[in-house]
Structure formats: structure tokens, C-alpha cells
Amino acid sequence: MKFFHTADWHLGKLVQGVYMTEDQAYILDQFLEAIKLEKPDAVIIAGDLYDRAVPPTDAVQLLNQTLETIVIDLKTPVLAIAGNHDSPSRLNFGSKIMKSVGFHIVGEFSHPFEPVILNDEFGEVHFHLVPYTEPGKVRHVFLDDTIKSHDDAMKKIIDKIDDIKDEKARHVLVGHAFITHNGEEKENTSDSERPLSIGGAEHVNDSHLKDFHYVALGHLHQAHHSGIETIRYSGSPLKYSSSEANHKKGYLVVELNGEGEVTVEKRLLTPRRDLYIVEGYIAEIERHSHCEDYVFVRLLDESPILSPMERIRSVYPNAMHVERTGVKAPTLTDSESHGMNRMKLDDLSLFKAFYKEVKGLDATRETEQLFEKTLQKILEIEGER
Amino acid sequence: MKFFHTADWHLGKLVQGVYMTEDQAYILDQFLEAIKLEKPDAVIIAGDLYDRAVPPTDAVQLLNQTLETIVIDLKTPVLAIAGNHDSPSRLNFGSKIMKSVGFHIVGEFSHPFEPVILNDEFGEVHFHLVPYTEPGKVRHVFLDDTIKSHDDAMKKIIDKIDDIKDEKARHVLVGHAFITHNGEEKENTSDSERPLSIGGAEHVNDSHLKDFHYVALGHLHQAHHSGIETIRYSGSPLKYSSSEANHKKGYLVVELNGEGEVTVEKRLLTPRRDLYIVEGYIAEIERHSHCEDYVFVRLLDESPILSPMERIRSVYPNAMHVERTGVKAPTLTDSESHGMNRMKLDDLSLFKAFYKEVKGLDATRETEQLFEKTLQKILEIEGER
Numbered sequence: 173m174k175f176f177h178t179a180d181w182h183l184g185k186l187v188q189g190v191y192m193t194e195d196q197a198y199i200l201d202q203f204l205e206a207i208k209l210e211k212p213d214a215v216i217i218a219g220d221l222y223d224r225a226v227p228p229t230d231a232v233q234l235l236n237q238t239l240e241t242i243v244i245d246l247k248t249p250v251l252a253i254a255g256n257h258d259s260p261s262r263l264n265f266g267s268k269i270m271k272s273v274g275f276h277i278v279g280e281f282s283h284p285f286e287p288v289i290l291n292d293e294f295g296e297v298h299f300h301l302v303p304y305t306e307p308g309k310v311r312h313v314f315l316d317d318t319i320k321s322h323d324d325a326m327k328k329i330i331d332k333i334d335d336i337k338d339e340k341a342r343h344v345l346v347g348h349a350f351i352t353h354n355g356e357e358k359e360n361t362s363d364s365e366r367p368l369s370i371g372g373a374e375h376v377n378d379s380h381l382k383d384f385h386y387v388a389l390g391h392l393h394q395a396h397h398s399g400i401e402t403i404r405y406s407g408s409p410l411k412y413s414s415s416e417a418n419h420k421k422g423y424l425v426v427e428l429n430g431e432g433e434v435t436v437e438k439r440l441l442t443p444r445r446d447l448y449i450v451e452g453y454i455a456e457i458e459r460h461s462h463c464e465d466y467v468f469v470r471l472l473d474e475s476p477i478l479s480p481m482e483r484i485r486s487v488y489p490n491a492m493h494v495e496r497t498g499v500k501a502p503t504l505t506d507s508e509s510h511g512m513n514r515m516k517l518d519d520l521s522l523f524k525a526f527y528k529e530v531k532g533l534d535a536t537r538e539t540e541q542l543f544e545k546t547l548q549k550i551l552e553i554e555g556e557r
Numbered sequence: 558m559k560f561f562h563t564a565d566w567h568l569g570k571l572v573q574g575v576y577m578t579e580d581q582a583y584i585l586d587q588f589l590e591a592i593k594l595e596k597p598d599a600v601i602i603a604g605d606l607y608d609r610a611v612p613p614t615d616a617v618q619l620l621n622q623t624l625e626t627i628v629i630d631l632k633t634p635v636l637a638i639a640g641n642h643d644s645p646s647r648l649n650f651g652s653k654i655m656k657s658v659g660f661h662i663v664g665e666f667s668h669p670f671e672p673v674i675l676n677d678e679f680g681e682v683h684f685h686l687v688p689y690t691e692p693g694k695v696r697h698v699f700l701d702d703t704i705k706s707h708d709d710a711m712k713k714i715i716d717k718i719d720d721i722k723d724e725k726a727r728h729v730l731v732g733h734a735f736i737t738h739n740g741e742e743k744e745n746t747s748d749s750e751r752p753l754s755i756g757g758a759e760h761v762n763d764s765h766l767k768d769f770h771y772v773a774l775g776h777l778h779q780a781h782h783s784g785i786e787t788i789r790y791s792g793s794p795l796k797y798s799s800s801e802a803n804h805k806k807g808y809l810v811v812e813l814n815g816e817g818e819v820t821v822e823k824r825l826l827t828p829r830r831d832l833y834i835v836e837g838y839i840a841e842i843e844r845h846s847h848c849e850d851y852v853f854v855r856l857l858d859e860s861p862i863l864s865p866m867e868r869i870r871s872v873y874p875n876a877m878h879v880e881r882t883g884v885k886a887p888t889l890t891d892s893e894s895h896g897m898n899r900m901k902l903d904d905l906s907l908f909k910a911f912y913k914e915v916k917g918l919d920a921t922r923e924t925e926q927l928f929e930k931t932l933q934k935i936l937e938i939e940g941e942r
Contacts (some may be wrong), residue, residue, distance in 0.1 A: 226611050229646040236646075240653040261614040261621075266651045266660070268625045521773050 176442065177424040179218035179348070179390025182257065182364075186223075187412055187447075188492040193230050198444035199386050200238050200333070203423065206439065207246050212345035214290055215242055218390030218406065219255025219304055219348030219499030225262065225388060226327065239275060249274040251302040252287055255348040255390050256368055281305040285315050285333055285335060289341075293428030296341040300333050304348040304368075304391075321373040322349060323380075330380045342432040345381060348390045350374045352534075353399025360405075362393040364412035378403050385432040394419050395438060402434050411447040414425040414468040414493070418448075445490060447512075450499075460487050471478045472498035476530050519547060558677040561592065562809040564603035564730050564775025565795065566734070567749075567794035569616030569641065570607075570849070572797055572832075573877040578615050583829040584794045585623050586810065589628060592631050592751075594808065599675055600633055601792065603641025603775030604689055604733030610647065634659040636673055638688040640733040640775050641753055645688060648832060665688040668698050670718055674726075679815030685718050685769075689733040689753075706758040708765075709849070715765045727817040733775045735759045738784025747778040747804075750798035759876060763788050770817040779804050780823060787819050795833040799853040803833075828913040830875060836882075839865060843873050852876050857883040857886075904932060 181200075185192045185516040207215065221235055241246050252275075254263045264279030276288045278301040287298035311317065312327035314332070319325050326349060337343060349370055352375045368374035368391070381387045387403040393416055395407030406424045411417065422440040429435075446465040450457060452474050467488045471480060473496070485493045523543050527535040533542070566585075570577045592600065606620055627633050637660075639648045649664030660675045663686040672683035695710035696702065704710050711734060722728060735753055737760045753759035753776070763783040766772045772788040778801055780792030789869070791809045796802065807825040814820075832851040835842060836857050852873045856865060858881070869876045908928050912920040920928070 229644065232650055233646050236650045236652075239651070243654050259614065261618050264616055265621045266624070266655055267621075269628055269658050269660050270654045271652055273657055275651070275654050 173214075173290065173294075173297050173343075173428045174210070174212045175201075175214040175216055175344075175426050175428075176210075176212045176406075177216045177218065177388040177404065177426050178409060179216075179388075179406050180218055180220045180255070180393055181217065181235075182223040182234050182408065182410075182412060184223045184227035185364075185412060185527060186362075190351060190466070190490070190492065191228075191466045192410065192412070193228075193234060195410060196231075197446045199441050200234070202441050203409065204238065204241055204246070205344060207242060207248055212425070213292065214249045214251055216299075216344075216346055216388045217250065217252040217390050218346050218405060219253050220257045220304065220390055221252060221255070221257050221263065224257055225259035231526055243270075243273060243275045247274070249288075249290065250276065251299050252277045252407060253346055253348055253390075254258055254279040254299050256304045256366060258304075260272050276302045278303065280312065281309055281452050283332065285336060285465060287343075288334075295344075296338070297344060297428060298338060298341045299333045299344045299346060302329055302345065302407075305350060307373075322368060323373075323376045326376045329382050335381075342385045342428060343383075345382075345384045345387045346389075349388065350390055350391055351376050351378050351381065351387075351403060351405075356399075360394050362413055363406075365391060365417040371451045372455070386426055386434050388424075388426070395422070395424065401436075402421075402435075407440055410443055410490045411466075414447070414449055416447070417468070447492075450488070453498075454483060457484060458487060463488055464490055469494045471496045474498045478530075486537050558597070558599075558675065558679075558682050558727075558813045559597045560599040560601055560602045560729075560811050560813075561595075561597045562587075562603065562624065562773040562789065562811050563588065563794060564601075564642070564791045565605045565778055566602065566620075567605055567608040567795075567797060568620050569612035570609045570797060572747075572749075575794065575851070575875070575877065576613075577797070578613075578619060578796060581616075582619055587625065587826050588794065589626055589631070591629060591808075592633055597633060597810070598677065599684075600627055600635050601684075601729075601731055601773045602635065603731050603773050604638050605642045605775055605793075606637060606640070607643050609642055610644035628658060628660045632659070632780045632855060634661065634673075634675065636684050636686060636731055637662045638686050638731055638733055638775075639664040641689045641751060643689075655933065656725060661686065663688045665701070665811055666694055666698065668888050670721060672721075672728075672804065676742070679727075682729060682813060683723060683726045684729045685731065687714055687732045690714075690759045692758075704749075707753060708761045709757075712765050719768075722902075727770045727813055728768075729813070730769045730772045732766075732772065734761045735776055736761050736766065736774055736783045736788060737770075738763050740772075741784075741882045744782050745777050745779050747798055748773055748800040749793075770813060771819050773809075773811070780807070780809065780899050786821075789821060794826055795828055796851075799832070799834055800855070801832070819908040825877065832877075835873070838883075840869060842869060843872060848873050849875055854879045856881045859883045861917060863915070 183196055222231055225396040239250060244251050253523055254260050260280040263277060267277045281303050285300060287300050290297050292322065307322055309318055311319040314328055316328060319328055326433055332456055354377060378400050381403050382400055389405045392405045392413060393408040395405055397404045404424060407421060409423060411419060411421060420440055425437045425439055427435045444464045449466045449470060451470040454471055454477050469484050470492055471494060480494050484494060520540065524535050568581055604778055607616055624635060627635050639645050645665040648662060652662045652664065666688050669744050670685065672685050675682050682902055690710065692704050692707055692710040695702040695713055699713055701713060701736060704713055739762060763785050766788050774790045777790045778793040778797060780790055782789045789809060792804060795807060796806060805825055807823055810822045810824055812820045830850045834855060835852045836855040838864050839856055854876055856879060865879050869879060909920050934937060
């Protein structure tokens with residue numbers, strides 16, 4: 173049996189105020205092409221189909237068209253779960269009706285479990301679809317007060333799956349969680365993932381999952397295995413933050429043979445516009461050739477630059493962010509330049525330092541007086557309010 | 558062929574701040590029972606399934622469960638369209654996938670049309686599902702600048718349906734619009750319907766629809782026919798405003814014979830709590846027996862009543878609104894009691910009149926002084942801001 177494993181589409185996502193829907197449509201088109209060519213037996217989407225509980229309508233339309241194409245036109249079953257960004261009940265709508273046509277989606281966590289069963293020449297493969305769930309919900313469903321963390325919750329869920337596991341079949345778990353190897357955290361997180369819990373109890377030990385023939389995960393946006401090669405994140409199909417600049421985005425092709433052995437291949441997708449970091453001096457960057465990519469620019473210049481974004485966008489019209497890593501406030505000593513110390517400067521000194529930083533010249537006495545007069549006036553007006 | 562015609566469920570509706578979801582679940586339960594007993598060949602829901610574009614999640618769950626029961630458990634096809642309260646694209650989600658299982662929903666208006674075809678022993682019945690649509694959208698789809706009003710839009714749509722109409726089949730139109738007989742308006746509107754356009758161009762002449770064997774409409778909450786007996790509103794299954802107090806709520810059972818002749822029967826549903834107007838004096842009303850219904854109370858008392866809602870709710874705990882139709886301000890002359898004149902009174906006179914109305918006594922000099930002092934203080938504080 174061969175299936176595609178993808179996750180974290182985040183349809184409807186805004187990156188730095190830019191809607192990614194067109195980029196998402198572009199990448200999903202390639203994904204559909206790949207399904208058409210390779211004819212997998214199923215497509216797994218391991219959560220975060222949408223970026224938020226109530227996605228914009230064009231994201232709803234994009235997901236609808238994509239799923240219709242896979243399920244109806246390409247006659248390929250889809251196995252999907254809700255992630256922490258999705259609304260369980262909204263994603264659940266129609267799930268029972270769509271099941272019989274080959275679209276299996278589990279939005280809301282519930283028990284008893286019922287795997288989706290697909291067949292190949294070697295027999296049955298059971299897909300266990302576990303949507304993202306708060307530990308409190310699992311505690312409530314099983315009336316088990318010992319469940320406190322995500323780790324406790326996943327352990328309980330796996331125990332319950334074990335109870336119904338048909339030993340003759342092969343088993344695939346589809347989940348959306350923060351899985352780490354024996355509790356050690358590797359550097360696999362990105363800025364575009366929303367923490368699952370505040371205070372650190374979000375990690376789930378991969379040892380709970382080791383008895384499945386394959387575990388298809390969503391949540392972390394970088395493709396990797398947990399440390400156990402059959403427990404994998406496919407990663408998101410697109411870069412959603414500058415911390416993902418060096419990721420290679422795509423999806424996984426998983427082949428499961430009759431013995432339950434797995435081979436995994438990563439296939440890359442080509443984005444409409446890449447997303448990466450450009451570092452350099454403004455004068456250098458202005459000599460780059462015109463480029464539509466989503467760039468995050470780090471300017472090394474130490475001297476003041478007026479309208480840096482405007483200048484950068486003449487070359488990179490879709491630049492997302494400019495940061496000035498080379499800047500030091502020239503009139504301040506090192507200790508003064510520290511934010512906390514700056515706040516201790518009086519208003520006039522602060523103004524003078526700012527003026528010099530921007531204009532490259534000291535403020536004249538006349539300018540200082542104008543500043544003081546204006547500030548005085550503002551403070552008076554504010555006092556009257 | 559026998560089908561049920563219903564509309565305007567408005568799941569997720571708030572009436573006077575009260576969520577109607579439990580009442581809606583109660584009434585839909587009866588509706589499901591009726592389907593189980595009478596085994597219609599189809600169920601038509603003519604728009605406004607939800608009360609708003611993004612309904613609360615319990616409304617999504619209620620619709621999901623109801624549709625799953627009808628389609629999966631009772632194996633009865635559902636034919637539904639979006640109304641003006643629904644989000645076309647959100648309601649459209651999964652429509653192509655769910656079609657093959659017997660759930661036919663058209664959220665978004667699009668062309669070419671394709672009727673849903675059901676069969677009985679006499680042949681085919683074609684159901685033409687026309688969701689609520691802005692005239693501008695119809696103008697755009699057909700590139701026809703002459704379409705200005707809802708009437709123009711419906712006429713165009715019907716013309717287009719005529720082009721593909723199979724004359725051997727029987728034809729049912731499902732629509733969500735404000736249909737009137739030859740443009741005359743009868744007293745069929747309620748306060749819980751949202752106008753389709755501001756300025757009056759919302760009416761559609763029923764003569765455009767007369768060539769269908771049956772027209773199943775939604776939008777107006779009172780069950781009635783347009784003046785042509787085959788063009789009908791089923792009305793909403795529940796009362797959603799005090800203007801609907803006298804409506805008989807339910808659904809229609811439509812039988813279509815082999816000649817395309819129609820018989821319509823109205824079936825009533827019993828709400829968990831009725832909704833009506835109670836008129837009387839407070840002392841009378843307090844002697845009523847305890848009642849859980851949603852009442853709108855009109856008090857005839859002329860004298861002041863303290864905490865009238867509290868007193869009413871001791872008998873009618875779910876009272877929704879209290880109005881005092883018998884009140885006259887006792888210390889003011891008739892001309893003074895007019896709102897505009899009241900505004901001309903100085904603050905002290907206004908206070909004295911109010912005091913007398915509430916307490917039934919003249920304010921003492923001491924009370925007046927206290928009022929003036931307090932008012933003075935408030936005005937000073939406001940002046941300082």
C-alpha cells in the first residue's frame with residue numbers, strides 16, 4: 173500500500189499581513205498533479221487543514237475544491253484529522269455522510285474508536301485517526317483523573333487503541349501532537365506553530381507510538397522523524413515563517429509492504445514564491461535582480477536609511493519584513509544604547525540622539541528649542557484631557 | 558412522489574438574547590420522527606438553515622446530526638439550498654462529495670444548472686435548486702446588464718431553467734426569495750425576516766414560477782401560498798418573533814401524482830415552549846399559573862410598577878419582553894408627556910416628574926436638594942474630562 177502523508181496546510185494563513193491563499197492554491201495544484209501521476213492508495217492530512225477555527229471563505233473554497241478533486245475526480249480516499257488550529261465541530265460537518273464516498277475526517281475526539289480500513293493485496297491496513305485534543309477532553313471522555321498532560325492523554329489513547337487492535341492487520345496512526353524522542357527536544361520547531369499548552373506540558377514521548385507500522389504526524393512544520401524512523405512529520409507544504417527559510421517543503425510518499433515494513437520518500441514541492449532571508453547592505457541589495465519572492469531582509473548598514481522598505485520593494489516587491497542588524501545609535505555609548513538605559517535619558521537627550529541617528533548631524537539650538545516648545549504643548553494638551 | 562417541504566430553520570438563532578438551539582433540537586426531533594413514520598421520498602429545506610454566515614458550533618452540530626440522521630439512518634435524500642442568512646461558500650463545503658450519498662445542497666449560485674433527478678413509478682421528477690442570490694451575482698454570471706432587481710434575476714434564472722427543462726419530466730423549483738402575487742404584497746411578513754434589499758426591490762412576481770408543478774419556497778416565516786396554490790412557503794418550524802405569535806408552525810407534505818398534480822397538507826409541530834403575547838394588569842398576570850413559555854408581556858397598568866420583569870418571571874420564568882402599554886406619566890399634561898416636550902423640561906422638573914411616576918409621591922425639598930447637588934457633581938466631573 174502506498175499513501176501520501178501531508179499536514180499543516182494552514183489554509184487561510186496570513187504571513188506578515190499577506191494572505192497565502194494563492195500560494196497555497198499553487199502548491200496544492202502540484203500536490204494534485206502528483207496524486208494524478210502516482211496514484212497513491214490514500215492521502216493522509218494530519219491536521220491544521222485551516223489556519224483558524226473560522227477560516228476566510230476563499231480558504232473554505234480552496235479546501236473544498238482540493239478535497240473534491242482528490243475524492244471524486246481522482247477517486248483516492250482522504251484520511252484527515254483536525255489539528256490545534258482547526259475547529260473540531262466545524263471540520264466534523266458532514267463527516268458521516270462523506271465517509272461512504274471515501275472522505276474520512278475526524279474533527280472531534282470521541283470514543284469508541286473505529287479505524288478506517290483499507291485493503292491491498294496483503295490484507296487490511298487500519299488507519300487510526302486521532303484528532304488534536306486537549307488533555308482535559310481525554311480525561312473527561314475516559315473519566316480518568318490521572319490524565320494531566322498531553323503525554324498522559326496520548327498514552328491513554330494508544331492503550332485504548334491497543335484494546336481493539338486486530339493483530340493480523342497493519343496499523344497506521346494519524347495524529348497531531350508535539351512528539352519528541354524519549355522526551356528530548358530536538359531543534360524542530362518553527363515560529364509558525366502555535367504552542368499546544370502554555371508552560372511546557374505539550375511534549376509526547378514517541379515510545380508510546382512505536383508499535384504502529386507507521387505514524388503520520390502533523391503539527392511541527394519541518395519534515396523529520398522523531399528519532400524512530402517510522403514516526404514522522406511530513407512538515408507543511410509551504411514556508412510560513414522566516415524560521416522555516418531553510419526547510420525543504422513537500423510531502424512524504426510512504427510504502428507499506430505485506431510485512432508491515434515501511435519505506436519513506438520525501439518529494440519536494442516548488443512554491444509560487446520562495447521565502448528566505450536576504451542579508452546585506454542596502455546599496456548591494458538594490459543591485460540584485462528583480463525578484464518576486466517573499467524575503468525577510470536584514471540590513472547591515474550602520475548609517476541611517478530613509479524609507480528602507482520602499483527601496484527594498486523596488487527590487488523585492490513582496491518583501492515581508494526589514495530588520496536593521498547593523499544599526500548602532502551613534503551618539504550613545506554602548507551602555508547607553510541598551511534599551512533600558514535609553515529610557516532613562518531625558519526627553520531632550522533622547523531627541524538629540526534620534527535626530528543625529530536619522531539626519532547624521534547634530535541638532536541646532538533652534539531645532540532643540542522647537543522640539544522643547546512642541547513637546548511642552550503636547551504635554552499640556554494631554555494634561556487637560 | 559411524496560416529499561416534505563420545510564425552510565427557515567435559522568439554527569443558532571437568538572431571540573431576545575435567548576439561544577433557541579434547544580428548542581430547535583426539540584422541534585427537529587419531531588420532524589425526524591415524522592420522516593421515520595411517513596417515509597417521504599425526499600426532504601426539501603428551502604434556505605436559511607442557519608441564522609448567520611458563521612453559526613455557533615452547537616448549531617453546526619445540530620444541523621450535522623439532523624442531516625446525518627435523515628440521509629444516513631433514514632436513507633432519505635435531502636435537497637437544500639442556502640438562504641439569505643447562510644454563507645454560500647461555507648454551506649457549499651463537501652457538496653459534491655455528499656451528493657452521491659443523497660445530500661444535495663447548493664450553497665453558491667452557479668451556471669449551468671443541473672437538476673437533481675429523483676424517480677417514482679411515473680418517471681422522473683426534476684428538482685431545480687436555486688439558492689438565494691443577489692441580483693448583481695446573476696447579472697455577472699449571465700453578463701446581462703438589464704438585471705437590476707430580484708424580479709429580473711429570478712426571471713432570468715427561470716428562463717435559463719426553461720432552456721434545459723425536459724418536458725417529459727415533472728418539475729419542482731426550490732427557492733429562497735420574497736414572492737408576491739402579481740406584485741401585490743399581502744400581510745405575510747414577520748419581524749424575524751431580514752430584508753433582501755434596502756429600498757424595496759426585493760419582490761419577485763409569482764407569475765414567473767407558475768409553470769413548475771410545485772415551488773418550494775423559503776424566506777417568509779408564515780406558511781402560505783403566493784396566490785397560486787402550487788407556489789408555497791412552508792414557513793419556519795418555530796416562532797422567532799412576537800409578530801409570529803399567531804402562526805401555526807410546521808411543515809408541508811407534498812404529494813405529486815403521475816400527471817404532475819399536487820396535493821399539499823400542512824402538519825403542525827409542537828414546540829418545547831410556545832411563544833405568544835400576554836396582555837393584562839400585573840396583578841392579574843401574577844395570578845396566572847406557572848408557565849415556561851416564551852411570552853411577550855403587555856402591561857395595561859397605568860400606575861408605576863417596580864421591577865415588572867422580576868414579578869412577571871415569578872410566573873413566566875422565560876418571559877422575553879415587557880412593554881407598558883397603559884402607562885401615562887401622571888405629573889405631566891398630555892402635551893408635556895410627548896417625548897419631544899419632555900426633553901425641553903429643565904433637569905429638576907424632569908427629576909420631579911420621574912420621582913412622582915415611580916414613587917407615587919412628590920419629592921421633598923430635601924430630596925430635590927440632594928438631586929441638585931449630585932447632578933452638579935456629575936456635571937463637574939464630566940467637564941474635567
